[in-house]
Amino acid sequence: xxxxxxxxxxxxxxxxxxxxxxxxxxxxxxxxxxxxxxxxxxxxxxxxxxxxxxxxxxxxxxxxxxxxxxxxxxxxxxxxxxxxxxxxxxxxxxxxxxxxxxxxxxxxxxxxxxxxxxxxxxxxxxxxxxxxxxxxxxxxxxxxxxxxxxxxxxxxxxxxxxxxxxxxxxxxxxxxxxxxxxxxxxxxxxxxxxxxxxxxxxxxxxxxxxxxxxxxxxxxxxxxxxxxxxxxxxxxxxxxxxxxxxxxxxx
Amino acid sequence: xxxxxxxxxxxxxxxxxxxxxxxxxxxxxxxxxxxxxxxxxxxxxxxxxxxxxxxxxxxxxxxxxxxxxxxxxxxxxxxxxxxxxxxxxxxxxxxxxxxxxxxxxxxxxxxxxxxxxxxxxxxxxxxxxxxxxxxxxxxxxxxxxxxxxxxxxxxxxxxxxxxxxxxxxxxxxxxxxxxxxxxxxxxxxxxxxxxxxxxxxxxxxxxxxxxxxxxxxxxxxxxxxxxxxxxxxxxxxxxxxxxxxxxxxxxxxxxxxxxxxxxxxxxxxxxxxxxxxxxxxxxxxxxxxxxxxxxxxxxxxxxxxxxxxxxxxxxxxxxxxxxxxxxxxxx
Amino acid sequence: xxxxxxxxxxxxxxxxxxxxxxxxxxxxxxxxxxxxxxxxxxxxxxxxxxxxxxxxxxxxxxxxxxxxxxx
Numbered sequence: 001x002x003x004x005x006x007x008x009x010x011x012x013x014x015x016x017x018x019x020x021x022x023x024x025x026x027x028x029x030x031x032x033x034x035x036x037x038x039x040x041x042x043x044x045x046x047x048x049x050x051x052x053x054x055x056x057x058x059x060x061x062x063x064x065x066x067x068x069x070x071x072x073x074x075x076x077x078x079x080x081x082x083x084x085x086x087x088x089x090x091x092x093x094x095x096x097x098x099x100x101x102x103x104x105x106x107x108x109x110x111x112x113x114x115x116x117x118x119x120x121x122x123x124x125x126x127x128x129x130x131x132x133x134x135x136x137x138x139x140x141x142x143x144x145x146x147x148x149x150x151x152x153x154x155x156x157x158x159x160x161x162x163x164x165x166x167x168x169x170x171x172x173x174x175x176x177x178x179x180x181x182x183x184x185x186x187x188x189x190x191x192x193x194x195x196x197x198x199x200x201x202x203x204x205x206x207x208x209x210x211x212x213x214x215x216x217x218x219x220x221x222x223x224x225x226x227x228x229x230x231x232x233x234x235x236x237x238x239x240x241x242x243x244x245x246x247x248x249x250x251x
Numbered sequence: 252x253x254x255x256x257x258x259x260x261x262x263x264x265x266x267x268x269x270x271x272x273x274x275x276x277x278x279x280x281x282x283x284x285x286x287x288x289x290x291x292x293x294x295x296x297x298x299x300x301x302x303x304x305x306x307x308x309x310x311x312x313x314x315x316x317x318x319x320x321x322x323x324x325x326x327x328x329x330x331x332x333x334x335x336x337x338x339x340x341x342x343x344x345x346x347x348x349x350x351x352x353x354x355x356x357x358x359x360x361x362x363x364x365x366x367x368x369x370x371x372x373x374x375x376x377x378x379x380x381x382x383x384x385x386x387x388x389x390x391x392x393x394x395x396x397x398x399x400x401x402x403x404x405x406x407x408x409x410x411x412x413x414x415x416x417x418x419x420x421x422x423x424x425x426x427x428x429x430x431x432x433x434x435x436x437x438x439x440x441x442x443x444x445x446x447x448x449x450x451x452x453x454x455x456x457x458x459x460x461x462x463x464x465x466x467x468x469x470x471x472x473x474x475x476x477x478x479x480x481x482x483x484x485x486x487x488x489x490x491x492x493x494x495x496x497x498x499x500x501x502x503x504x505x506x507x508x509x510x511x512x513x514x515x516x517x518x519x520x521x522x523x524x525x526x527x528x529x530x531x532x533x534x535x536x537x538x539x540x541x542x543x544x545x546x547x548x549x550x551x552x553x554x555x556x557x558x559x560x561x562x563x564x565x566x567x568x569x570x571x572x573x574x575x576x577x578x579x580x581x582x
Numbered sequence: 583x584x585x586x587x588x589x590x591x592x593x594x595x596x597x598x599x600x601x602x603x604x605x606x607x608x609x610x611x612x613x614x615x616x617x618x619x620x621x622x623x624x625x626x627x628x629x630x631x632x633x634x635x636x637x638x639x640x641x642x643x644x645x646x647x648x649x650x651x652x653x
Contacts, residue, residue: 001585001648001649001650002648002649003646003647003648003649004584004632004633004634004637004647004648004649005634005637005638005645005646005647006646007643007646011643015591015592015642016592016641016642016643018641018642019594020594020595020596020619021594021596021597021598021641022641023641024641025641025642025643026639026640026641029643041422042421042422042423042424043421043423044421045320045419045420045421047316054433057429057431061422061427062421062422062427063419063420063421063422063427063428063429064419064427064429064430064431065315065316065319065320065419065429065430066346066429066430066431066432066433067312067315067316067342067346067432068312068315068338068339068342068432071308071309071312071315071339074304074308074309074310074312074313074315074316075312075313075315075316075319076316077302077309077313077316078274078276078312078313078314078315078316078317078318078319078320078324079316079317079319079320079419080316081274081300081302081313081317082273082274082300082316082317082320082321082322082324083320083420083421085421086320086420086421087421103305103306103308103309104305104308104309104312106305107304107305107309178639180602180639181602181635181638181639184638184639185638214596220597221596221597221598222596222597222598222601225598
């Protein structure tokens with residue numbers, strides 16, 4: 001019997017606490033797969049945030065440091081500067097990275113910090129029950145934008161990848177989605193490139209992963225994925241947003 | 252042992268390097284900026300790491316990361332910056348991560364000013380962040396960040412520290428570890444709190460430091476720390492010349508507070524005056540320690556004003572005459 | 583004979599695997615699991631081509647896929 005697919009070695013054999021259809025589990029699986037394929041689990045340190053993403057430390061078999069909301073890039077900087085031989089990645093939601101933690105992620109990128117940041121963008125605050133996030137779309141109804149997000153009062157959806165791409169410290173930035181096997185394969189490739197950018201010390205890398213949030217979008221999983229493909233992906237272009245020249249890391 | 256002229260800021264920075272500081276993360280704010288400036292050249296000389304962060308918040312979480320991987324790490328700031336670090340300090344305590352934070356304190360509240368002050372006592376000693384926690388708070392002998400004084404560096408002797416087998420470093424050759432700062436199950440979080448409280452009790456048993464200065468059998472006990480304690484030593488000397496029997500208790504650790512010796516000396520003297528550069532913060536801990544056995548008076552200046560020897564001595568003499576205490580030579 | 587194994591306790595019945603399967607091998611189970619979800623169920627095993635799409639899209643890593651060697 002040939003194995004077509006099995007749980008990656010670095011992903012503990014545990015049920016996920018996430019809602020049905022949420023892509024957090026999928027994103028964490030891809031990270032675990034890449035860690036295994038690059039055989040770096042022994043020197044990898046994960047930095048976890050606050051929000052639904054916080055559960056990652058229970059699922060990936062690497063050392064983890066859990067810290068405060070929005071501060072993962074600073075914690076990751078402290079770790080990487082202390083132990084440059086380690087591979088350090090942070091894993092954050094949209095509220096964590098693009099609201100309270102905006103300064104930390106922008107400056108980590110601008111310093112060209114040799115860390116890899118993974119950012120789950122589901123355009124809502126999940127753990128706290130569905131409030132508007134910086135990445136919520138115009139017109140999107142949430143617990144704190146009940147009549148739909150309006151430009152006059154709530155401003156525009158937040159394009160973190162494009163903002164960070166402007167910084168010369170950013171070496172590799174991509175935005176991906178996980179709604180079908182083809183996109184999942186490309187997403188894994190991007191995650192792999194992010195880690196390789198770090199391994200080859202070429203500077204800051206970030207992968208934004210669009211994800212449905214069925215519970216707080218008030219849509220069953222399959223419809224949530226459809227909404228993501230029709231609306232989220234219309235606002236947030238997927239693909240490689242920045243590949244600094246010299247960043248070869250052929251897959 | 253060579254005496255060298257150094258600013259308070261530079262002396263603290265050099266001491267940190269000699270004590271084995273591996274990393275420093277800071278952010279400019281008067282009056283402590285020379286700590287960062289000094290370390291920006293001194294640490295790389297030792298092959299160690301210096302980084303100026305984008306804010307005091309980022310700095311305290313860089314400290315959190317470095318501490319999590321077992322490094323000796325320092326940050327420094329002043330009033331407003333220390334306020335920004337309070338959440339991080341609560342996280343450091345929760346995750347049981349060791350770190351050193353220097354507050355070269357200044358006039359407050361708000362932007363306040365850049366002159367010296369002791370108005371951050373409550374924040375430091377009562378826990379400025381969320382949750383039940385304490386941190387060891389040391390008040391060195393009184394130095395002004397930007398004023399020069401002769402300094403002598405003695406060779407640091409450390410008793411060997413236990414290995415940091417809890418530190419995170421990449422799981423090579425062991426099961427993986429993690430550093431966390433929460434427990435969603437209330438029974439677990441209560442256990443975490445109980446363990447922390449046990450640690451604070453141990454601090455109270457083992458880490459109390461203070462200095463006693465002046466007359467063996469005082470008629471009045473002066474209490475003050477840091478820069479004010481220097482001034483109070485002059486008050487004691489001046490008082491002695493006038494035949495006044497005065498003594499000073501100088502807390503070196505503000506937490507754990509030297510309550511026992513405070514009470515003993517207060518009762519012996521019969522009356523106390525607490526002198527601070529604020530409107531009465533340590534005063535509360537002095538009163539708690541003395542438990543109302545003798546009167547505890549207060550004299551404070553704020554806004555960066557420093558109490559003078561003359562004014563303080565006058566307060567002392569007013570108290571003594573009001574409470575009918577005869578001077579040695581009957582003045 | 584290709585084999586798809588579903589951990590029906592990890593599965594939360596999101597339906598991604600059922601929708602993506604090109605051979606319509608999978609369908610919702612009649613029984614619900616201990617968490618109250620109707621998990622995915624391997625119905626038409628004989629037409630499975632072992633492509634692994636179901637496992638790829640599963641957000642709960644509940645599916646393993648093996649390809650038989652006698653094809």
